[in-house]
Amino acid sequence: MTIIINEDLRAYIDPLTNDEFAALERSLLSEGCRDALVLWGDILVDGHNRYSICQKHGIPFNTTQNHSFQSMEDVHLWMIDNHLGRRSVSDFQRGVLALRKKEIISARLAQAQARRASAELADAGAGAGAAPEAEPPWTRELVARAARVSSATLGQIEKIQKTAAPELVDAVKSGVISINAAAAVASLPSEKQAAAVAGGRKELRQAARQVREARLPLRPEPEAPPSDATPDQIRIHRLTLLVAELTEERDHLKKKVQHLTIALAEARGGTA
Template sequence: MTITINEDLRAYIDPLTEGEYAALERSLLSEGCRDALVLWGDLLVDGHNRYSICQEHGIPFNTVQNQTFQSMDDVHLWMIDNHLGRRSVSDFQRGILALRKKEIVSARLAQAQAQRCSAEPAGAEVATQSGADPVLTREAVARTARVSSATLGQIEKIQKTAAPELVSAVKAGVISINAAAAVASLPGEKQVAAVAGGKKELRQVARQVREARVPPKPEPAPPPSDATPDQLAIHRLTLLVAQITEERDQLKKKVQHLTVALAEARGGQ
């Protein structure tokens, strides 16, 4: 049997970590290859790691043909849906996969719409557009990835503006998606420097970026020179309220920072 490996297809999904690969290798050595490798013709679609381990150790395996594929886009969509259903996939990975799915589906819809518009007479254009499939919304993509719409937006920002080192840190769980999105707004060299500084430095930089986004609060206007006693009293109370409000906001920030740190510490266990 001839099995062809497409390197782009192999790299389409994030590779297993060393620990995950070792665990899969132990499983195959003890239990054999129970799941069939998925092929499209002679092209290997699913099972690259199993195929590599089986080849190395001489472990027998079975294959199955997927007859539904008509194009490489079909292959990519199948791979995305297959991995989105796995519990071991992180929120960041699911977000990236869901965004890839949105790109493919949106491109298909645009192409199909263009073909219909060119084939239909001018008078039928409106009817064709009204009957077209809706483009995937951000909310629908977020549901596919099982994350919030806000988190999906952060993942999209990381995908577009984050340095490779920062992306690797997110994938490794060194920094949260929320914090990474904040750091990703910095120039590339500052992102790389923050990653080099380790987890503590990344958290501090992310906190500084968030705090820099908060607009300064206006100072209360001073009382007029001929202010009455009541006006002076109101001014003092206004200053006191502003001070208490500032202290409250600082406490809220500390609680938020501690909550993020606790979530990241639990995620690293």
């Protein structure tokens, strides 16, 4: 049997961690390879880790052909859907995969619309019937639903993809920092992101907190009372300033409590 390893396909999905690979190896050694490897012709589509372990230890395995694939895009979409359905995939990984699916589907829709427009122009003089409606585009809500995350979290994942330094992306993937905190740290210059990652969990939390606090609106300068103000008016002015100061302090404390609540939840979950 000839099995071809396509390096792009093998790298299309994030690799297993060392612990996950070791656990899979123990399972295959004790139970054998129960799930068939998925092929497209001679190309291995699903089961790269199982295949390498079976080859290493001489473990028998079965294969199955997927005859529905018509292109490499079909293979990518199948791989994405297959991994989106797995419970072991993290929220960040699901978000990245769902965004990849959106890119593929959006490109296909654009191509289909271009072909339909050309066909309509060609058939305009022939009195052809109305063309069937196109598949609706993938909205942010659909992408978030596919990834099983909120729209806000999906936006944070997009920001991380666009602006995060490689070190920060690796920290998110490994669970050192949460998506929420990483999106905040991703606002910093790349060298500061890398320095925060090098400093560990505590430094990352501090960097995220500083970014969040820096986004708070600046306090406006208070207006002075009129020059001809009466003592009562001056007293009222001072009390008004005091109320405004206390209100600002209250709002600041509420935000601080929210940040501490997030930090506590992240600490309990083992992330930054």
